[in-house]
Amino acid sequence: MSNYNPESLKKIISMEMPYGKYRGVKLIDLPETYVVWYYENELPKGELGRLLAELYEIKVNGLESLVKSIQF
DSSP: OOOOOHHHHHHHHHOBOOSSTTTTSBGGGSOHHHHHHHHHSOOOSHHHHHHHHHHHHHHHTTOHHHHHTOOO
16 A cells, blocks of 8 residues: 555545535545446546545555544
8 A cells, every 4th residue: 555645534534525426425435336436447537536546545455444543
């Protein structure tokens, strides 16, 4: 797993999906299958795509509860 900067982790925990079926759902709470689909197909451009790529690594490596427990 790559090094994550604290700002990215804060955004993954607090940022909501801006569109689609899961609009309004915090990124960290997106279903793993949804994140995997984006990763295997085409990630959005820009910051959202970068955050979803990091979230993919978090979810497939079973680190979701650890990330959720981080206090900023």
